[in-house]
Amino acid sequence: xHARATxxxxxxxxxxxxxxxETLIDGISATIGPSSRTVVLGPNGAxxxxxxxxxxxxxxxxxxxxRWAGADAFGRQDVARRQAMVFxxxxxxxxxxxxxxxxxxxxxxxxxxxxxxxxxxDALASVGLAHVAERPARVLSGGEQxxxxxxxxxxxxxxxxFLDEPTASLDPGACRAIEDAIRAIDAAGTKIIMTTHDxxxxxxxxxxxxFLCRGRLMEHTPAGEFFERPRTPxxxxxxxxxxxx
Amino acid sequence: MRLFETTRxxxxxxxxxxxxxxxxxPAGAQTTEKPFITVASTTSTEQSGLFKxxxxxxxxxxxxEVRVVAVGTGQALKIxxxxxxxVVFVHARSAEEDFVAKGFGVGRSDVMYNxxxxxxxxxxxxxxxxxRDAVKALQAIAGKKAPFVSRGDDSGTHKAELDLWKLxxxxxxxxxxxxxxxxxxMGPALNTAAGMDAYILADRGTWLSFKNRGDLAILVxxxxxxxxxxxxxxxxxxxHAHVKEKEARAFIDWVISPEGQxxxxxxxxxxxxxxxxxxxxxxx
Amino acid sequence: MQGFDEALAAAWRLIVTGDTALVExxxxxxxxxxxxxxxxxxxxxxxxxxxxxxxxPGRGAVIVVINALMGLPPVVAGLLVYLLLSRAGxxxxxxxxxxxxxxxxxxTLLVTPIIAALTRQVVADLWTEYSEQLTSLGAGRLRAVPTxxxxxxxxxxxxxxxxxxxAMAEVGAILVVGGNIDGVTRTMTTAIALETSKGDLPxxxxxxxxxxxxVLVINAAAHLFxxxxxxxxx
Numbered sequence: 001x002h003a004r005a006t007x008x009x010x011x012x013x014x015x016x017x018x019x020x021x022e023t024l025i026d027g028i029s030a031t032i033g034p035s036s037r038t039v040v041l042g043p044n045g046a047x048x049x050x051x052x053x054x055x056x057x058x059x060x061x062x063x064x065x066x067r068w069a070g071a072d073a074f075g076r077q078d079v080a081r082r083q084a085m086v087f088x089x090x091x092x093x094x095x096x097x098x099x100x101x102x103x104x105x106x107x108x109x110x111x112x113x114x115x116x117x118x119x120x121x122d123a124l125a126s127v128g129l130a131h132v133a134e135r136p137a138r139v140l141s142g143g144e145q146x147x148x149x150x151x152x153x154x155x156x157x158x159x160x161x162f163l164d165e166p167t168a169s170l171d172p173g174a175c176r177a178i179e180d181a182i183r184a185i186d187a188a189g190t191k192i193i194m195t196t197h198d199x200x201x202x203x204x205x206x207x208x209x210x211f212l213c214r215g216r217l218m219e220h221t222p223a224g225e226f227f228e229r230p231r232t233p234x235x236x237x238x239x240x241x242x243x244x245x
Numbered sequence: 246m247r248l249f250e251t252t253r254x255x256x257x258x259x260x261x262x263x264x265x266x267x268x269x270x271p272a273g274a275q276t277t278e279k280p281f282i283t284v285a286s287t288t289s290t291e292q293s294g295l296f297k298x299x300x301x302x303x304x305x306x307x308x309x310e311v312r313v314v315a316v317g318t319g320q321a322l323k324i325x326x327x328x329x330x331x332v333v334f335v336h337a338r339s340a341e342e343d344f345v346a347k348g349f350g351v352g353r354s355d356v357m358y359n360x361x362x363x364x365x366x367x368x369x370x371x372x373x374x375x376x377r378d379a380v381k382a383l384q385a386i387a388g389k390k391a392p393f394v395s396r397g398d399d400s401g402t403h404k405a406e407l408d409l410w411k412l413x414x415x416x417x418x419x420x421x422x423x424x425x426x427x428x429x430x431m432g433p434a435l436n437t438a439a440g441m442d443a444y445i446l447a448d449r450g451t452w453l454s455f456k457n458r459g460d461l462a463i464l465v466x467x468x469x470x471x472x473x474x475x476x477x478x479x480x481x482x483x484x485h486a487h488v489k490e491k492e493a494r495a496f497i498d499w500v501i502s503p504e505g506q507x508x509x510x511x512x513x514x515x516x517x518x519x520x521x522x523x524x525x526x527x528x529x
Numbered sequence: 530m531q532g533f534d535e536a537l538a539a540a541w542r543l544i545v546t547g548d549t550a551l552v553e554x555x556x557x558x559x560x561x562x563x564x565x566x567x568x569x570x571x572x573x574x575x576x577x578x579x580x581x582x583x584x585x586p587g588r589g590a591v592i593v594v595i596n597a598l599m600g601l602p603p604v605v606a607g608l609l610v611y612l613l614l615s616r617a618g619x620x621x622x623x624x625x626x627x628x629x630x631x632x633x634x635x636x637t638l639l640v641t642p643i644i645a646a647l648t649r650q651v652v653a654d655l656w657t658e659y660s661e662q663l664t665s666l667g668a669g670r671l672r673a674v675p676t677x678x679x680x681x682x683x684x685x686x687x688x689x690x691x692x693x694x695x696a697m698a699e700v701g702a703i704l705v706v707g708g709n710i711d712g713v714t715r716t717m718t719t720a721i722a723l724e725t726s727k728g729d730l731p732x733x734x735x736x737x738x739x740x741x742x743x744v745l746v747i748n749a750a751a752h753l754f755x756x757x758x759x760x761x762x763x
Contacts, residue, residue: 058661081667091662094680103676107667136761283627283708292727297711314627314708328616329626432726439728457728485616487624 006159007068007082008034008191010055016063017047017054017215024050026215027064034159036207037182037192039223041199043238046212048195049088052162055193056085081108085162090149092137097129100137101152108156123155124148127181143174147181154185161185163194167201179205199239203227211235281310282492285322285330287401288430290475291315293450293519298512303499309492317400317430325349325478328485331493334500336401336448336475350478354501357509357520358474361405362452363465364435365391365444379468383413390423392443396434397426405473406446412470435461448473450519475520477501500524539735544742551736555743558716561629561703562696565636566644570689573641577648578678581656582670592649598642603635607705610635614706627708632716635702640692647688651681686755690748697744717743 010032017025025047032038040048053059055066057080065072068079093100101120105111111119124130127147132140137148146166153161163182167175175198182205186192196202202209206223213234219226230236290296291313300311314324318335325333326349333350335341344350363373363382371389373382386393395417396403410417417424425443427434431451438445439459447455452463465471477497482488499505506522513519543551580592612618614626614634625631655677663673678685700718707714709723717740724733 053661056665058664077667083665085665087662087665091659093676094682104666107672109667283710288726292723312627312708312710312713314710316708327618328621430726432728436725436728451727455728457730487616487622 006034006191007079008032008159009069010160010193011067011070012055012064013067014064015051015054015061015066017050017059018062024215025054025061028212028215028217029064030210030217030220032191032193032210034191037186037194037205038208038210039202039206040193040195040210040212041202041226041238042212042218043243044197045214047215048212049164050215051210051212052085052164052193052195056083056162058085081110081156082159083162084153084156084158084160086146086149086153086164086166088165088168090145092140092145092148094138095136096134097124097137097140097148098133100148101155104152104156110156119155123151126154126184127151128177141174143170143177146170146174146178150178150181150185154181154188154190157188158190160191160193163192165195165197167196167198175201211238213238279308279310280489280492281312282331282489282496283312283314283329284332284334284496285314285316285320285324286334287318287321287336288315288432289336289402289448289451290334292430292432293448293454294514295450295509295512295520299500299505299508302508303496303505307492307495307499309495311496317396317398318404319399322349325480328480328488331480331488331490332496333478333480334475335478336473337404338474338476340401340404341476341478345478348484349481351481351483352497353476353478354497354524356475356477356500356524357506357522358472359449359520360466360473361402361446361471362449362463363444363471364438364447364452364461365464366442366460367462368442368460369464371444374464376465377467379409379465379471380413382465383409384415386444387413387415387417387420387424390421392441393417393424394434394438394441394443394445395424395426396431397428398430400430401473402431402446402448405471409446409470453514453517453519474523533734535731536734536738539731540738540742541735543735543739551739553712554715554717554720555739557629557714558697558718558740559743561632561716562636562693564633565696566640566689566693568633568637569640569644569692572637573644573688573692574648574678574685575674576641577645577650578652578674580645580649581652581677582673592646595642595649596646599646601639601642603639603699603701604705606638607635607702610638610702610706626706627710627714629707629714631706632703632714635706636696636699639699639702640696643692643695644688647691648678648681648685651684651688652677655681683755683759686751690751693747694744697740 012028012030015025015028016023028051040051042048054061057066093103095103098117098120101123102116105116105119121130121133124133127150129144129147129151132144137145140148150166167178170178179201182192208222209219209226210217211219211226218232219230219235221231226235227239230239292315296313304310314330316324318337318340321333321335322340322344324330325344333344334356341353345353363379365373371382371385371391373385376382395406427437431447432455434445435447435451435455436457439457439461442460477500479490479493479497480488482490501524506524509520509522510518580588610631611626614620614631616626656673659677663676668676698718700722703714703716704719704722707719709715709719717736721733721736721740724736
């Protein structure tokens with residue numbers, strides 16, 4: 001399944017990020033392998049989104065490093081082009097759904113101009129949006145916009161796909177469509193690293209869990225173990241639904 | 246130097262855009278389009294309508310188009326000095342002679358004259374109506390501190406007005422705010438005077454064709470010192486090689502020829518002759 | 530308001546008789562101003578977008594200068610271009626003074642700062658929304674410029690219309706560099722200035738009304754076109 005060369009594993013080495021004198025990500029070290037779906041969990045303000053942005057190279061760490069296949073990769077285009085990210089509030093360009101995807105493909109530069117539309121249509125079909133290909137992206141519904149954002153990321157066939165709260169503020173039907181899309185992308189060979197605040201979703205999708213609290217990595221365990229036998233009191237409280245700070 | 250670079254690019258882009266839109270290519274275009282000359286002249290000649298009457302006759306005869314840039318005499322001479330016109334056609338004798346003496350122009354000729362009139366409100370607070378003595382009239386206006394509008398723009402008319410104040414041995418600017426300099430052309434100054442019921446020195450041509458007279462009327466006229474001579478000068482081709490000497494000379498020669506002089510004499514507004522040709526009296 | 534009645538009558542007469550001089554003058558006005566706005570957009574849009582994205586020392590100063598240049602008095606712009614194009618000036622040999630081309634250059638100088646400044650603001654706002662997504666997709670700042678300009682196109686139409694408004698309305702710059710030559714460089718605004726100084730206030734105001742109508746038609750057309758395109762593009 002993971003036949004081609006990959007930039008994984010992802011290694012976080014004492015990763016730290018501070019802003020305005022406040023340490024928001026505090027010395028996180030972890031190695032995330034190529035298989036399995038990784039879900040980052042934690043209470044609000046734990047630093048989940050920030051961690052994804054640091055891993056994706058959108059922001060530079062204050063200290064420590066993000067390594068892909070062993071190399072410090074911040075700012076490296078070749079590594080960046082093998083990742084994709086779906087944001088909590090996707091930014092779709094003011095053009096058709098199809099053009100949103102071909103635009104991303106042209107930036108990636110892996111496919112020739114003539115091959116892009118076919119790839120884009122495949123991606124749209126895979127999230128059930130083939131019928132809106134020519135429609136302006138901005139007039140799609142919230143769920144459709146999020147699926148389009150996922151299709152756009154998936155069309156790039158990245159080694160790693162980051163998803164930041166992909167189903168926040170969507171209705172259950174839309175959530176299910178998105179979870180299906182995530183499983184399909186995983187099945188096609190892309191490593192999934194995502195955050196969610198929806199514990200049900202985490203149980204459905206996670207193979208392993210990174211549990212963050214106040215910028216620290218509290219647990220990095222297989223999903224079954226995390227949900228059954230959390231090791232830290234913070235994780236236990238979080239799973240009970242208590243407010244953890 | 247970013248700003249300079251931007252400006253330079255703006256100019257280039259503008260020129261390119263202009264070429265695409267089909268504006269006449271400026272350089273070397275004379276061969277394909279109708280030959281033309283540029284004449285820097287005064288607002289008084291343009292706004293009196295004289296050029297509209299005169300120029301078509303010349304263009305029909307010679308095929309040369311005349312483009313008139315109408316500004317104050319001071320600015321017209323400056324345009325000639327910088328070589329931006331082929332001919333200067335103005336009315337400020339001493340400034341014109343100075344222009345020639347400095348080598349900016351060659352061969353000044355008298356063309357015609359008209360006269361200035363002292364215009365003022367019909368109520369005439371200074372009591373100058375009917376007088377033929379412009380200097381005494383100004384003294385009366387200053388004595389009453391009646392509002393007086395001056396062009397204040399270094400034009401031929403402004404220079405003539407200042408000469409009259411000198412003859413009256415008065416410094417109008419010294420005596421309070423009844424004397425107002427507008428720093429504008431004849432028309433705008435007349436608009437101001439009409440709005441304030443003020444006295445003003447105007448050239449007869451502009452006055453006759455001026456429509457927004459309000460309560461103003463001619464009060465003093467016919468004084469020899471209100472005489473207003475126009476001259477025409479070729480911009481010195483030795484200084485500015487691009488001056489179209491042949492066409493420009495053709496225009497000057499026509500204007501001072503019997504035919505051109507007759508054309509000037511025949512221009513009338515409401516039956517009144519505006520300009521009196523006198524080219525036979527050759528000047529400097 | 531007797532003067533106003535006369536002005537309306539004059540405007541009506543000018544329009545219904547299709548006065549050929551008026552048509553010529555109006556056409557030249559449009560041609561000059563549209564060309565100038567086109568050139569200004571060509572410079573101002575990428576310049577504004579670049580200023581929104583680029584980070585370099587002195588950037589703040591450049592932005593302040595461009596914002597301030599929005600208030601550049603037309604006469605000053607005219608004088609600068611006059612000195613540049615005058616026979617005694619650096620571009621004198623091209624003989625551009627007192628031509629429509631000179632007027633285009635002067636108006637380009639006036640309009641470019643408006644388009645650049647407004648574009649910078651619009652694009653900077655859009656960039657805060659788009660920066661992470663575009664960076665994630667692998668678009669560098671340079672590559673982001675055309676994308677942002679395209680996505681901001683509806684807001685930028687307003688910037689361009691603001692520029693066109695300035696160009697169509699100004700008289701100071703084109704009077705100096707065009708010379709208001711009858712049949713060559715006489716535009717709506719210089720004709721209005723001329724009629725005002727001839728004291729023919731009704732005709733001047735009538736011409737003003739005609740100019741207003743032209744500008745109104747352009748803006749209405751842009752609005753309708755924009756509304757349609759916006760519906761189509763979401």
